[in-house]
Amino acid sequence: MKKTPFYEFHKKLGARMVEFAGYEMPIQYEGIIPEHLHVREKAGLFDVSHMGRIIVKGEESSKFINYLITNDISTLKDFTALYTVMCLENGGIIDDLLVYRLLKDYYLLVINAANHDKDLNWIKKQAMSFKTDIIDTTLNEAQLALQGPLSENVLQNLTDFSLSSIEYYTGKELTIAGKDVFISRTGYTGEDGFELYFDKSYSDEIFSAIIASDVVKPIGLGARDTLRLEMKFALYGNDITEETNPIEAGLSWVVKLDKPDFIGRDALIHVRESGIKRRLVAFEMLDKSIPRHGYIIISNNNENLGIVTSGTFSPSLRKGIGLGYVKKGFTKKGTQILIQIKHKLHPAVIIKPPFYKGGDA
Amino acid sequence: MNIPDTLLYSKSHEWVKIENNIATVGITDFAQQELSDIVNLELNDVGSEVELDGEVGEIEAVKAASEIFSPVAGKIIEVNEKVLTSPEIINKDPYGEGWMFKIELTESLEDIQSRLMDSSRYKKFLEEE
Numbered sequence: 329m330k331k332t333p334f335y336e337f338h339k340k341l342g343a344r345m346v347e348f349a350g351y352e353m354p355i356q357y358e359g360i361i362p363e364h365l366h367v368r369e370k371a372g373l374f375d376v377s378h379m380g381r382i383i384v385k386g387e388e389s390s391k392f393i394n395y396l397i398t399n400d401i402s403t404l405k406d407f408t409a410l411y412t413v414m415c416l417e418n419g420g421i422i423d424d425l426l427v428y429r430l431l432k433d434y435y436l437l438v439i440n441a442a443n444h445d446k447d448l449n450w451i452k453k454q455a456m457s458f459k460t461d462i463i464d465t466t467l468n469e470a471q472l473a474l475q476g477p478l479s480e481n482v483l484q485n486l487t488d489f490s491l492s493s494i495e496y497y498t499g500k501e502l503t504i505a506g507k508d509v510f511i512s513r514t515g516y517t518g519e520d521g522f523e524l525y526f527d528k529s530y531s532d533e534i535f536s537a538i539i540a541s542d543v544v545k546p547i548g549l550g551a552r553d554t555l556r557l558e559m560k561f562a563l564y565g566n567d568i569t570e571e572t573n574p575i576e577a578g579l580s581w582v583v584k585l586d587k588p589d590f591i592g593r594d595a596l597i598h599v600r601e602s603g604i605k606r607r608l609v610a611f612e613m614l615d616k617s618i619p620r621h622g623y624i625i626i627s628n629n630n631e632n633l634g635i636v637t638s639g640t641f642s643p644s645l646r647k648g649i650g651l652g653y654v655k656k657g658f659t660k661k662g663t664q665i666l667i668q669i670k671h672k673l674h675p676a677v678i679i680k681p682p683f684y685k686g687g688d689a
Numbered sequence: 690m691n692i693p694d695t696l697l698y699s700k701s702h703e704w705v706k707i708e709n710n711i712a713t714v715g716i717t718d719f720a721q722q723e724l725s726d727i728v729n730l731e732l733n734d735v736g737s738e739v740e741l742d743g744e745v746g747e748i749e750a751v752k753a754a755s756e757i758f759s760p761v762a763g764k765i766i767e768v769n770e771k772v773l774t775s776p777e778i779i780n781k782d783p784y785g786e787g788w789m790f791k792i793e794l795t796e797s798l799e800d801i802q803s804r805l806m807d808s809s810r811y812k813k814f815l816e817e818e
Contacts, residue, residue, distance in 0.1 A: 356725060359725050359726050359780075360725065360726045360752065361726045361728075550751065550752055616729050616731075618728070618729060618754065620754065640751060640752070641728040641729070641749070641751045646728075
């Protein structure tokens with residue numbers, strides 16, 4: 329199993345380690361609930377080095393990326409980021425990813441760890457007819473996320489550059505604890521915060537400097553999942569897959585059908601014109617039960633409506649929350665649905681996301 | 690890992706304390722650590738009959754749900770209302786305030802003692818698992 333550069337820190341900090349996407353990763357340290365609440369209130373440090381990092385460069389790199397993804401990078405400036413998906417020809421989602429423009433004709437793609445090999449093969453195959461180089465830097469670099477309202481204060485103590493000038497979804501090259509990093513104001517929690525990318529040889533110095541702050545705690549993958557779910561951020565493999573398209577997943581805002589040709593465009597135009605048959609919705613339980621991935625969603629008239637794709641106890645709201653695909657006609661907020669848990673039906677209601685509305689990102 | 694000497698233990702990680710003809714049941718320190726962040730507990734009603742290893746409820750943590758089995762046979766005579774409202778007590782004090790239910794036994798103490806593990810055997814069982 330692969331280890332990230334922070335493996336020894338996790339052990340020392342008392343993490344419970346699990347296998348995730350071929351890596352031995354911390355699922356939790358103190359507990360999911362306290363870690364979750366700490367990120368909402370202060371600042372939490374996440375090891376996200378398992379994410380895939382791919383450089384795309386060369387004179388046709390802009391043209392290539394705009395063919396590869398559904399969103400439009402043509403207006404991106406240097407050091408800005410864009411959330412997007414990339415699709416198969418049939419409109420199914422291959423992965424969701426961040427695209428950073430670092431320089432003209434020089435981009436960083438950040439992809440899901442579990443999709444690393446699949447994505448890399450796909451990207452290389454699609455790039456063959458473009459003048460571009462694809463370089464996998466995943467194993468050379470480390471990646472951390474510092475998330476929570478106090479993140480800027482924490483990092484400001486470790487750099488001379490004024491971090492308040494870094495806007496949401498933009499980045500900067502600077503030094504943290506004397507080491508060169510690329511930092512962006514991005515994240516997966518709904519809170520203000522940053523993601524840091526750097527050479528893995530700096531891992532010890534940077535992790536030590538950040539975790540030394542009184543207000544920072546290490547956060548595991550467990551709380552990463554509950555935090556993202558409270559924001560209705562999609563998780564690849566659960567809420568979005570090759571069998572779902574971005575329109576039904578509620579990701580139309582990253583699909584630019586009016587830009588020139590891109591992979592999946594014809595299929596997605598067809599979906600848009602013929603209308604979706606189901607939609608990813610957010611729902612809250614009305615009793616004490618907790619929805620889980622795979623549970624069945626049923627209407628008050630006992631009609632099968634779809635399936636739960638993500639579910640958890642929400643530490644902020646203190647109740648069960650979930651996402652799931654629901655048949656057209658039942659997707660409006662306020663609609664009452666039933667979740668089948670074992671042999672019992674439990675009442676739930678569709679809400680307008682996010683579940684947690686107090687985030688300051 | 691806390692494994693008190695005075696209790697008996699099941700392979701599904703419940704503990705049992707027997708006084709007179711009454712068994713008090715909870716989950717072990719190991720079980721609460723494995724589950725972590727317990728947020729919901731449901732138990733069968735007081736008065737219901739319980740078979741040996743029968744399902745008596747469900748315990749839910751943030752990330753996982755797990756059935757609770759009764760390591761003894763009998764009738765539920767009391768459930769801990771405090772842990773039903775605040776199940777996180779089980780994480781904090783699994784052998785004390787975190788007890789779950791009491792059963793009036795329909796089997797003999799000898800049967801129970803020969804079936805369940807004492808603390809040293811449970812400790813060994815955990816090491817082997």
